[in-house]
Amino acid sequence: MVAIDLTRIAEEIERLERRWASLYREVPSAERAEVRWTASGRTLRWHVCLEDVVEPDIDVEILPRVLVIRARRDTHPESLLLALLPVPSDFDVEQPRLYWEFGYLEVRLSRRSGGGAQQ
Amino acid sequence: MSNYYEVLGVSPDASPEEIKKAYRRKAIKYHPDKNPDSPDAEERFKDLSQAFEVLSNPARRREYDAARTGRREGRRASAGPRQPSEAKSWSVEDFLSHFGDIFGSDFGESFHRARPRGRPGFDIETSLDVDFRVAALGGKVRVAVSGEASCPSCDGRGMQGSAAVCPTCGGSGRRTQRTERQGQFYSVTRACPTCQGTGIAPGEQCPACHGRGLTERTRQITITIPEGTGDGTTLRLSGQGGAGTGGVPAGDLLVRIQVRPDPRFHRKANDIYADVSVPVATAALGGEVAVETLHGRAKLKIPPGSSSGKQLRLKGQGIRGGDHIARVLVAVPTRLSKEQRDLFEQLARLTSD
Ligand SMILES: [Zn+2]
Numbered sequence: 419m420v421a422i423d424l425t426r427i428a429e430e431i432e433r434l435e436r437r438w439a440s441l442y443r444e445v446p447s448a449e450r451a452e453v454r455w456t457a458s459g460r461t462l463r464w465h466v467c468l469e470d471v472v473e474p475d476i477d478v479e480i481l482p483r484v485l486v487i488r489a490r491r492d493t494h495p496e497s498l499l500l501a502l503l504p505v506p507s508d509f510d511v512e513q514p515r516l517y518w519e520f521g522y523l524e525v526r527l528s529r530r531s532g533g534g535a536q537q
Numbered sequence: 538m539s540n541y542y543e544v545l546g547v548s549p550d551a552s553p554e555e556i557k558k559a560y561r562r563k564a565i566k567y568h569p570d571k572n573p574d575s576p577d578a579e580e581r582f583k584d585l586s587q588a589f590e591v592l593s594n595p596a597r598r599r600e601y602d603a604a605r606t607g608r609r610e611g612r613r614a615s616a617g618p619r620q621p622s623e624a625k626s627w628s629v630e631d632f633l634s635h636f637g638d639i640f641g642s643d644f645g646e647s648f649h650r651a652r653p654r655g656r657p658g659f660d661i662e663t664s665l666d667v668d669f670r671v672a673a674l675g676g677k678v679r680v681a682v683s684g685e686a687s688c689p690s691c692d693g694r695g696m697q698g699s700a701a702v703c704p705t706c707g708g709s710g711r712r713t714q715r716t717e718r719q720g721q722f723y724s725v726t727r728a729c730p731t732c733q734g735t736g737i738a739p740g741e742q743c744p745a746c747h748g749r750g751l752t753e754r755t756r757q758i759t760i761t762i763p764e765g766t767g768d769g770t771t772l773r774l775s776g777q778g779g780a781g782t783g784g785v786p787a788g789d790l791l792v793r794i795q796v797r798p799d800p801r802f803h804r805k806a807n808d809i810y811a812d813v814s815v816p817v818a819t820a821a822l823g824g825e826v827a828v829e830t831l832h833g834r835a836k837l838k839i840p841p842g843s844s845s846g847k848q849l850r851l852k853g854q855g856i857r858g859g860d861h862i863a864r865v866l867v868a869v870p871t872r873l874s875k876e877q878r879d880l881f882e883q884l885a886r887l888t889s890d
């Protein structure tokens with residue numbers, strides 16, 4: 419069992435959020451999707467609230483330290499939901515596992531092998 | 538031939554927006570990938586596509602409407618779609634290209650802009666050995682850092698002259714694939730494999746940076762080590778990491794400090810512990826010895842009757858106002874002169890009485 423340093427992950431996520439904030443300006447009309455994360459064991463889970471979104475309208479873009487979720491709302495054709503999921507360096511951004519249920523997209527990321535908690 | 542409006546489930550006076558929306562919804566529902574065991578779904582998907590092809594084109598829709606109202610049941614071939622030769626199999630690409638059509642200007646464009654916009658630079662992580670004293674008292678250390686910097690050959694533009702866009706991704710630098718996970722569908726976007734995400738055709742890329750606009754470069758950076766830096770501390774120097782592209786900020790430089798141990802000093806929080814050798818007479822009678830602290834030489838008062846292990850404190854001579862704690866080590870001479878020997882023997886007789 420790998421000890422998870424939630425404080426460190428939180429700091430890292432917060433910092434990466436600031437770093438990638440410019441992506442929100444990419445589509446000025448986009449609305450920010452509500453996002454939460456949890457971490458346990460070797461897994462970081464992102465929960466993205468995508469209300470009124472039809473599942474195939476979700477696009478997950480994989481960038482080096484961040485996943486960008488763009489989703490088009492079905493009810494308002496012009497409305498785009500945008501979410502940044504910053505990925506701390508010890509988690510593998512390349513292999514996200516995606517689950518869709520009741521308007522929530524869950525994105526699971528695994529800790530890289532060997533990437534234990536620091537200190 | 539079926540009624541296209543019925544196929545899409547819209548009224549004959551539906552607006553182009555309504556038609557798009559209806560098509561999109563139904564295409565999602567009947568997409569063959571989603572209904573692998575149902576040949577019916579594939580048929581319906583083809584019908585949908587035919588209907589949309591006609592109704593989304595104003596000229597063809599007018600033609601179709603005229604035929605439909607003129608003859609109740611539209612049988613004229615001209616009103617229908619041109620027989621699509623590749624209509625047999627619907628690949629993911631077909632589906633995507635249709636989506637591209639209807640997402641058109643508002644959605645698709647924001648997703649797939651001509652040239653990828655700027656990306657923040659990467660963080661660079663490095664480790665640095667620092668002397669005990671520098672870590673304790675603070676100081677400046679020069680360090681060579683290699684990382685990404687804006688390419689000087691192309692000024693960070695990544696291309697030569699007015700370059701052509703990458704044919705694979707059309708300049709977006711990204712490739713979107715539809716993925717199926719547990720029966721659910723998403724599109725996942727990654728960097729285009731042909732241009733590595735630059736959006737520039739491989740032949741037109743700046744040869745120095747291969748289109749990335751960034752090159753590896755080693756810079757000299759002066760790092761200020763704060764007073765009292767502990768072993769394993771990571772310093773974050775914001776904006777000193779890899780360069781960003783398109784005017785987006787650079788990454789951070791993360792410096793993990795490894796403090797070289799010093800045989801003379803031992804640190805506990807802000808206090809420094811050090812052994813001090815005290816001649817036996819001074820230990821017994823009291824006096825003064827010179828000690829080495831982080832801040833230089835200092836005089837330490839030895840109270841009479843100090844034995845080995847006694848801790849004596851020099852206030853404020855540690856780190857950030859902490860103390861220097863000297864641990865007395867009574868130094869007994871290993872070789873005694875005749876006179877010294879006599880005196881010790883005399884002392885031994887006196888103390889044993
Ligand atoms: Zn270049």
Ligand SMILES: [Zn+2]
Nearest residue numbers: 703706729732
């Ligand atoms: Zn490309």
